[in-house]
Amino acid sequence: MNRTHTCNALRPADAGQTVTLVGWVDTKRDLGGVTFIDLRDREGLTQVVFNPGANQEVAQRLKTESVIQITGKVTARSAETVNPKLGTGAVEVLAATIEVHNVCADLPFPMDDDKADKVNEDLRLEYRFLDLRRPRNIGLLKLRAKAARAIRAELDGQDFLEIETPTLFKSTPEGAREFLVPSRTNPGEFYALTQSPQQYKQMLMVAGVERYYQMARCYRDEDLRADRQPEFTQVDLEMSFIDREDMYKLIEGILKRTWKETLGVDIPTPFPRMSYQEAMDRFGIDKPDTRFAMEIQDLTGLFKNSAFKVFQGAANTPGSVVRAINAKGLADLTQGELTNLETIAKSQGAKGLAFIKVEGGEWKSPITKFFSEEEKAALKATLKIEDGDIIFFAAAPWEQASNVLGRIRLESAALLKAKGRLSLPTDQYNFLWVIEFPLMLWDEEEKRYLSAHHPFTAPVKEDEPLLATDPAKVRGQHYDIVLNGVELGGGSIRIHNPAVQKRVFEDILKIPQDMVESRFGYMLKAFAYGAPPHGGIALGFDRVVAMLAGRSSIRDILAFPKNQNGRDLMADCPSPVTPKQLRDLRIRTVEEEKKA
RNA sequence: GGGGUGGUAGCUCAGUUGGUUAGAGCGCCUGCCUGUCACGUAGGAGGUCGCGGGUUCGAGUCCCGUCCAUCCCGCCA
Numbered sequence: 001m002n003r004t005h006t007c008n009a010l011r012p013a014d015a016g017q018t019v020t021l022v023g024w025v026d027t028k029r030d031l032g033g034v035t036f037i038d039l040r041d042r043e044g045l046t047q048v049v050f051n052p053g054a055n056q057e058v059a060q061r062l063k064t065e066s067v068i069q070i071t072g073k074v075t076a077r078s079a080e081t082v083n084p085k086l087g088t089g090a091v092e093v094l095a096a097t098i099e100v101h102n103v104c105a106d107l108p109f110p111m112d113d114d115k116a117d118k119v120n121e122d123l124r125l126e127y128r129f130l131d132l133r134r135p136r137n138i139g140l141l142k143l144r145a146k147a148a149r150a151i152r153a154e155l156d157g158q159d160f161l162e163i164e165t166p167t168l169f170k171s172t173p174e175g176a177r178e179f180l181v182p183s184r185t186n187p188g189e190f191y192a193l194t195q196s197p198q199q200y201k202q203m204l205m206v207a208g209v210e211r212y213y214q215m216a217r218c219y220r221d222e223d224l225r226a227d228r229q230p231e232f233t234q235v236d237l238e239m240s241f242i243d244r245e246d247m248y249k250l251i252e253g254i255l256k257r258t259w260k261e262t263l264g265v266d267i268p269t270p271f272p273r274m275s276y277q278e279a280m281d282r283f284g285i286d287k288p289d290t291r292f293a294m295e296i297q298d299l300t301g302l303f304k305n306s307a308f309k310v311f312q313g314a315a316n317t318p319g320s321v322v323r324a325i326n327a328k329g330l331a332d333l334t335q336g337e338l339t340n341l342e343t344i345a346k347s348q349g350a351k352g353l354a355f356i357k358v359e360g361g362e363w364k365s366p367i368t369k370f371f372s373e374e375e376k377a378a379l380k381a382t383l384k385i386e387d388g389d390i391i392f393f394a395a396a397p398w399e400q401a402s403n404v405l406g407r408i409r410l411e412s413a414a415l416l417k418a419k420g421r422l423s424l425p426t427d428q429y430n431f432l433w434v435i436e437f438p439l440m441l442w443d444e445e446e447k448r449y450l451s452a453h454h455p456f457t458a459p460v461k462e463d464e465p466l467l468a469t470d471p472a473k474v475r476g477q478h479y480d481i482v483l484n485g486v487e488l489g490g491g492s493i494r495i496h497n498p499a500v501q502k503r504v505f506e507d508i509l510k511i512p513q514d515m516v517e518s519r520f521g522y523m524l525k526a527f528a529y530g531a532p533p534h535g536g537i538a539l540g541f542d543r544v545v546a547m548l549a550g551r552s553s554i555r556d557i558l559a560f561p562k563n564q565n566g567r568d569l570m571a572d573c574p575s576p577v578t579p580k581q582l583r584d585l586r587i588r589t590v591e592e593e594k595k596a
Numbered sequence: 597g598g599g600g601u602g603g604u605a606g607c608u609c610a611g612u613u614g615g616u617u618a619g620a621g622c623g624c625c626u627g628c629c630u631g632u633c634a635c636g637u638a639g640g641a642g643g644u645c646g647c648g649g650g651u652u653c654g655a656g657u658c659c660c661g662u663c664c665a666u667c668c669c670g671c672c673a
Contacts, residue, residue: 027633027635034632049631078631122665177671221672223671226666454673
């Protein structure tokens with residue numbers, strides 16, 4: 001090819017030059033006596049002019065999205081024909097020769113960005129090669145590459161080694177469902193695709209690498225969401241000889257640089273920190289969106305002697321609370337919206353959703369008749385109740401009440417946003433560290449403790465004695481990085497002492513000794529050979545890029561995403577394999593049992 | 597596994613209380629047009645109303661089932 005310029009390169013100073021451009025036909029405007037073609041490549045658009053006698057008939061027959069190469073002279077446009085919308089709008093190229101590299105079939109959907117954004121996503125995914133061709137989507141891939149570059153530059157500059165770890169790993173007993181890979185050379189045995197390189201990176205620390213990172217592909221066989229794909233990318237890193245403060249500083253540096261180099265935005269550091277307890281108390285969620293308040297207020301004390309038995313009962317039950325939020329200005333929500341909020345509350349285990357609507361100076365509610373004047377006055381003061389507000393209550397054990405109001409808070413914010421009464425600027429970036437998570441959570445079904453994060457998280461030093469007496473009270477040296485209500489990543493300082501690790505596996509998590517041996521034996525062995533203190537973190541790279549791009553779906557920023565059923569609609573997979581393939585793997589498939 | 601929303605032309609959508617031949621814009625095809633830039637303009641083709649069943653004289657419209665998509669819950673150490 002003899003391409004001399006991209007389609008976003010030519011300016012008036014280039015007038016007179018003979019140039020060769022290659023690209024796709026973006027639009028064709030055929031005026032009969034003259035034909036204009038906007039030629040597009042990755043970088044932009046340039047208008048090409050075809051006059052009679054100069055291959056105009058070829059241009060007139062072109063279909064959009066065909067690939068052509070033209071050679072011609074750059075000309076400055078006359079003042080009244082300049083197009084200020086284009087970078088190259090002050091010039092055009094008078095085509096002398098044209099070569100059609102490929103014609104394009106009729107398009108399945110419009111390529112115009114605004115129209116294409118509305119087209120069914122499954123059709124766009126089937127034709128992902130066309131969807132990606134749109135400038136807006138190419139831009140997202142560029143953004144992603146830029147973000148990756150910034151992250152690598154920062155980590156390289158801090159002497160991290162980029163190391164690839166296997167994706168074919170061992171199946172692990174706890175955690176996300178894994179994709180299994182049958183081993184042909186070891187019949188009847190399976191690898192699992194890594195959910196994360198967690199154990200490998202800890203082994204690298206034992207191996208003396210000290211600072212490791214990787215743009216790690218991870219796999220989880222769980223149900224999909226807008227921000228969850230079966231394969232995704234983590235900025236995975238691990239460091240030796242550090243504490244939590246070192247990790248906060250490192251990540252703040254990475255994110256600061258990434259935001260600066262992609263968006264040109266300066267984000268202030270250090271980021272605020274909030275304990276898990278505080279996050280749940282104030283926002284009812286472990287990843288609070290702090291761009292708006294609507295904070296949860298505790299009313300447990302107020303209702304200790306209330307005539308309203310539901311609140312009074314909860315207020316006097318140890319571990320239970322009475323709490324409320326004021327959804328300011330949402331009193332005019334529809335019955336359907338209210339019912340929907342109720343459904344959400346019930347999905348979190350609540351029996352119902354008590355509320356007070358304040359309209360025309362009147363408290364409209366099924367429960368206010370039980371309240372004394374003092375209680376009403378106290379409510380009004382605590383929740384700053386005004387006309388147009390609606391108050392939602394939860395009376396339940398602390399965690400459940402928090403969850404309920406946390407969900408109601410987010411849903412209320414969404415309603416207020418839809419009604420135009422709340423605006424959450426997309427260029428506001430409220431980063432937040434959430435810290436001091438509980439190390440263990442009691443699982444009622446299995447009647448045992450489960451790791452809140454993963455079993456390698458080290459307990460907070462002063463809580464270590466509680467491991468034996470009250471595991472639920474032990475806080476872990478775990479940290480989550482949260483942005484505008486989205487969890488970007490999390491990590492922890494790890495256990496590096498084999499005795500402590502063994503105790504966590506066997507005494508706390510009650511994993512049978514033989515299973516600990518078969519699953520984690522090599523880790524315990526490794527730790528016995530001089531494991532350094534270490535810790536790390538993993539950032540969901542797709543989510544980071546989605547936040548940079550202001551997108552809610554990470555499908556937008558993956559080159560070839562899968563749909564919600566985990567299907568690649570372009571390649572049409574997963575798909576059946578041949579009987580021979582199955583035979584080689586000693587696998588037999590079974591028809592699903594028919595329902596009676 | 598559960599809940600919400602949606603499926604009508606290639607695309608985006610409209611389609612009233614169940615009523616005669618299912619429409620619009622864009623795209624596509626055929627003309628005209630020498631300064632357009634979402635070019636304009638005249639004409640034309642294009643439909644298994646997701647699929648199956650039911651109610652009815654009559655179903656895009658009502659009922660049942662089912663499939664697909666999407667958002668959410670469960671799940672995601």
